[in-house]
Amino acid sequence: MTIEFDAPSRDKLALEEGTSFTPKFDANGLITAVVTDADDNALLMVAHMNAEALMLTLDTGIAHYFSRSRGKIWKKGETSGNLQTVVDVLTDCDQDALLIKVRVAGHDATCHTGRRSCFYRSVRITDGVPRLISIDEHRHFVPSEVYKA
């Protein structure tokens, strides 16, 4: 199936209250995708999609992103087995961000470090200096065993 996206309306009311899905890609052709666990709303990762990745995600029901570092489509979990089955896709008021609600297969881990979520560190300020403390050291897999050169 080919899914195409129309250009965003210039009418703010149409964008915010209409039924047309017109994702607003940025100057690099990307839109921010916030990925949460469909069951408990935990934030798993923040990634980016281009139109092709979004089309593949909607068409296959498996989350695809655009890897900015590798410059290509990225079927999340293809190497690790931690594929993301899409439960719902939502957009925000001005349609420049997406929420992808997923269930994660494999090790139930999303971060390449082996943790469930990429957000495993919290900021603490001590004497004006911001520091990170880990809030999750549990590794669901050993990265060196999963990502082989």
Place this chain on the structure above:
Amino acid sequence: MTIEFDAPSRDKLALEEGTSFTPKFDANGLITAVVTDADDNALLMVAHMNAEALMLTLDTGIAHYFSRSRGKIWKKGETSGNLQTVVDVLTDCDQDALLIKVRVAGHDATCHTGRRSCFYRSVRITDGVPRLISIDEHRHFVPSEVYKA
């Protein structure tokens, strides 16, 4: 208090596992901030921060963003009363995104449309055409009464 942020390390291990908080701002000096309700993890909005907004957020405990449309610091809720008290700030593995966990004052609404969350529409595909359906029509306030010209 002046909080300063060092430049990101080129050492991937230091970035991912270290205790230095070195947020990676993009070419426009911005970092993506995902904002959730600290109590139930609901995604409320996606916004952006520059270094000053992040510093103000960490220093005051009230969420500040950078408004790309207005080109200035934006103390969220200053007009509507829906200020966000920050409960936690987290960063992801490569430190190019933030998770801001908040409690919302006022109407307990984050979206300027009056809804609790900016993510109030879900994408549905019918015959290859993506459409939006509303999943939340409850308005916590009347925008025209709150945002006066």
